[in-house]
Amino acid sequence: MEATGGLVSTPKALPYFVALSQILGLTVVAVTGAWLGLYRGGLAWESSLQFNVHPLCMVIGMVFLQGDALLVYRVFRNETKRTTKILHGLLHIFALIIALVGLVAVFDYHSKMNYADLYSLHSWCGLLIFILYFAQEEVQ
Template sequence: MGKGNFDENGSIRLSLRWYYSIVVCSQIIGVIAVILIGVFLGKYRGGFGWGSDLEKVFNYHPLFMTLGMVFFYGDAILVYRVFRDVQKIYIKILHASLLLISLILTSIGLKAVFDSHNRASPPQENLNSLHSWIGLTTVVLFGLQWICGFVAFLFPKLSENIRKAYMPSHKFWGKFIFIFDVSAVLMGITEYGIFNELFDDKKLRHQRNMINIFGFFVVTFAVIIIYLVDNDDFQRPPDNESEHAPLIE
C-alpha cells in the first residue's frame, strides 16, 4: 500500500503485518550473524582478551565492527519505520542513541586492531589494505554524519528550511555509509581467511564454511534493511514534518 492509502484499514493492517514479519526476520538474521562471528573467533580462533595475546586482542575487531557497523547501525536506520505511531522526538533520541552505541562499539573495534598491530614485535604496519582504507573512511564519515544529524535535528536543531534542505543528503549518506560498512566487513573477513590460509588448508574447511555463512547472513541482513527503508509502501503516516523531521526515514 502506498503512503496515500492510509484510509484502507484492512489492507494497511495486512501490509504492516507483512512488514513487521520481515523486520523480525531481519533481527533473527542479524543476531545469527553476530553469533556466528562470535563463535568462530571465540571457539576456533583463540577467544578474546586485552592481555599479551595479540590474537585475542585482534579478535575484538571483527566482533565489535559487526555489532556496531552492521547490526546496531542497521537497526538505527529502521526505527522510524518500526515505531510508526511514536512521536518523532522520541524516535530521534532512540535513533541517535543506537547510532552512538554503534559508534562506541566501532571505536572499540578500531582500538583492538590498532593495538594488535602496534604492540606486535616488531610492530605491524597499519592501514595497508583496501579493507582498512574503506573501513576507516566509513568510520570517519559515520562520525561526521552523526554530528551533523545531531546538530541539525536534535540540538540546537536548525531552522525548518535548513533541515528540509539537508534531509536528502542525510538520508543518502546514511544508506551509503551502511553499504560501505557491510562492504568493509565482507572484505575484512575475506582478508582474514586469506591471511590465515583458511581457503587453502582442507583441515580448516569448517572454519572457512563458517565465515562464508557469516558473510551470507551479513549480506542478507543488509539487503533486508535497505528494502525496508527504501520501500515507500511502509512509510510512516503523514504527520507534522516540521515538528518531527526525522534523521533517516
C-alpha cells in the same frame, strides 16, 4: 501510505521483514562470536587475542546496531517523533562507540606487535567508512 486518524498505516509485511532482519542480524553476531571463540581462541584485550575484538565490534556496531538505528523510524511509526529520534540517536551512539572500540583494538594490537597500520585495501576502505559514518553522525 495514507494517514488515518493521526496514525500512519504500516505495510502488512513490514513486521515479517523486521523480524527476519533481526534474526539474520543476531545470527551474524552469533556466528562471528562462535567463529572467534571456537576457531580463533576467544577474546581478550591484553594478549594476542586483542585483534579478535575488532571483527566482533565491527559486526555489532557497524552492521547490527547501525541497521537497527535505521529501522527505528519504520518500526515505531506511531510513536512520538521525540521518542523515535532519541532511540535512533542512542542506537547510533552505541554503534559508534562499539565500532570505535573495534578500531582501537586493531590499531593497539598492530602497535603492540609492531605491524604496519593501513597496509591493505580492507583497512583503507574500513577507515573511510568509519570516517564517513562519524561525519554523518556529526551532521545530523
